[in-house]
Amino acid sequence: MDRRNMSTGNVAAVIGMAVGAMLFSQGAPQDSGGLWYQAWREAGLAGVPASPAAVCIVAGLCAFILGWLYRLLFRPLELLRAPDDVGYVAEDGRSKAQAANEVRRRRKTGGLPPVYPNGWYRVLDSHLLQRGEVKHVCVLGEQVAVFRGQNRKAHVVDAYCPHLGANLAVGGRVVGNCIECPFHGWLFQGSDGKCVKIPYTDKVPDFAKVHRWPSCEVNGQILVWFHCDGENPQWTVPEQKEITKGEWIYRGRTEHFVNAHIQEIPENAADLAHLAHLHAPSMTSGVDLRYINNKTWKFVRHDWDVQWEPESELNKHCSQMLVKHSLFVFGLHWPLLDVHVVARQVGPGLVYLMFQHSFLGRGVILHCVTPVEPLLQCVTHIMFYQSNIPAPVPKFILRAESIQFERDVMIWNNKKYISKPLLVKEDSAIQKHRRWFSQFYSKNSPRLQYQLNTLDF
Numbered sequence: 001m002d003r004r005n006m007s008t009g010n011v012a013a014v015i016g017m018a019v020g021a022m023l024f025s026q027g028a029p030q031d032s033g034g035l036w037y038q039a040w041r042e043a044g045l046a047g048v049p050a051s052p053a054a055v056c057i058v059a060g061l062c063a064f065i066l067g068w069l070y071r072l073l074f075r076p077l078e079l080l081r082a083p084d085d086v087g088y089v090a091e092d093g094r095s096k097a098q099a100a101n102e103v104r105r106r107r108k109t110g111g112l113p114p115v116y117p118n119g120w121y122r123v124l125d126s127h128l129l130q131r132g133e134v135k136h137v138c139v140l141g142e143q144v145a146v147f148r149g150q151n152r153k154a155h156v157v158d159a160y161c162p163h164l165g166a167n168l169a170v171g172g173r174v175v176g177n178c179i180e181c182p183f184h185g186w187l188f189q190g191s192d193g194k195c196v197k198i199p200y201t202d203k204v205p206d207f208a209k210v211h212r213w214p215s216c217e218v219n220g221q222i223l224v225w226f227h228c229d230g231e232n233p234q235w236t237v238p239e240q241k242e243i244t245k246g247e248w249i250y251r252g253r254t255e256h257f258v259n260a261h262i263q264e265i266p267e268n269a270a271d272l273a274h275l276a277h278l279h280a281p282s283m284t285s286g287v288d289l290r291y292i293n294n295k296t297w298k299f300v301r302h303d304w305d306v307q308w309e310p311e312s313e314l315n316k317h318c319s320q321m322l323v324k325h326s327l328f329v330f331g332l333h334w335p336l337l338d339v340h341v342v343a344r345q346v347g348p349g350l351v352y353l354m355f356q357h358s359f360l361g362r363g364v365i366l367h368c369v370t371p372v373e374p375l376l377q378c379v380t381h382i383m384f385y386q387s388n389i390p391a392p393v394p395k396f397i398l399r400a401e402s403i404q405f406e407r408d409v410m411i412w413n414n415k416k417y418i419s420k421p422l423l424v425k426e427d428s429a430i431q432k433h434r435r436w437f438s439q440f441y442s443k444n445s446p447r448l449q450y451q452l453n454t455l456d457f
């Protein structure tokens with residue numbers, strides 16, 4: 001449960017307790033006008049003396065149910081996993097963190113492609129950055145400060161101040177549309193990174209500036225452009241009009257950390273064969289790959305009909321995966337639960353999962369992969385859905401998606417990247433995907449450095 005939901009639950013619990021206390025203070029159950037007494041009587045407990053403890057338990061239970069209902073119906077889903085939470089096997093008395101560290105230490109990295117492809121990457125969701133606020137984010141091996149000026153425009157600059165290296169995002173202040181360093185008060189403009197004021201000198205040298213990242217704010221997200229040679233953006237981030245117009249509204253997000261090379265994640269879309277194996281067992285059988293084929297849920301199966309294709313030369317940085325999902329219970333097809341998804345990949349770090357259902361409406365999950373370090377990816381799924389569809393529907397879809405995703409995470413966290421995989425002809429889309437993805441690397445794309453100096457057999 002996230003902090004926001006916890007506080008909502010706490011508020012509901014406090015209200016419930018207050019209601020309970022009020023009811024209790026109304027006196028003994030002989031007061032037949034009391035609502036709680038009516039419930040008491042219906043439960044066949046009339047005449048039984050109510051103890052304060054029983055009243056508190058009933059009130060607490062009501063508060064809990066009310067809080068749960070409130071969260072289900074009105075709050076967005078917030079599922080934020082810590083880096084070691086998912087995809088590791090903690091056995092022999094080890095903690096998950098120990099298991100994760102061991103896997104990372106022993107991992108054979110294989111012949112990895114460059115670690116940071118050129119493209120747009122999400123750094124923060126818009127609603128997490130208020131006007132005048134600054135946040136610290138690790139992205140592509142760098143530390144950045146993301147801040148929102150008084151004109152509401154968001155900016156991304158290197159976190160370390162070029163003067164003496166203080167972190168602008170730790171104690172730095174937004175002043176107008178600039179960021180002020182917490183150490184000596186130098187003031188940097190968000191629009192170009194230029195220093196516009198040094199409190200103890202009259203002349204600000206021209207060269208005084210902090211590196212500013214090309215950024216944009218689209219679909220409720222703040223994104224940065226990365227190119228290893230500093231080239232300008234080669235495409236724009238597509239706007240989802242329904243989000244901008246407010247027809248589709250925010251219904252929740254999930255966040256996971258994946259210990260793998262970034263390319264492994266989008267490659268999943270072209271790995272058609274894994275769907276029938278890894279994602280066919282019912283989502284009710286969970287995410288731990290050791291148990292997903294258990295007998296209890298064998299009677300429920302997911303079926304996936306999938307195609308993957310790059311888009312035309314005009315949009316060569318995009319590709320599409322077309323998915324038809326069906327559900328089978330005891331071998332019988334339930335057509336009402338058929339879902340069609342178009343997963344449009346835009347560059348190396350963004351995928352738009354467009355949902356369409358005959359009566360459950362339309363929406364999108366924005367799937368974003370942002371490298372934090374060479375082999376650590378932050379993956380978020382942000383759900384926007386038709387505003388007239390009750391929140392539990394998109395929240396259920398997002399939860400179902402995250403269950404299937406966590407199965408992949410367990411694979412990625414423990415696997416090795418194989419540069420020359422042993423493929424059969426039915427796997428041909430994987431090679432096609434690798435060729436397509438190679439457009440995001442260029443000659444100077446950064447590679448994993450320590451491989452040269454370590455014993456990596």
Ligand code: FES
Nearest residue numbers: 161163164181184
């Ligand atoms: S370190 Fe930032 S102003 Fe000195």
Ligand SMILES: [Fe+2]
Nearest residue numbers: 268274279408
């Ligand atoms: Fe998958």
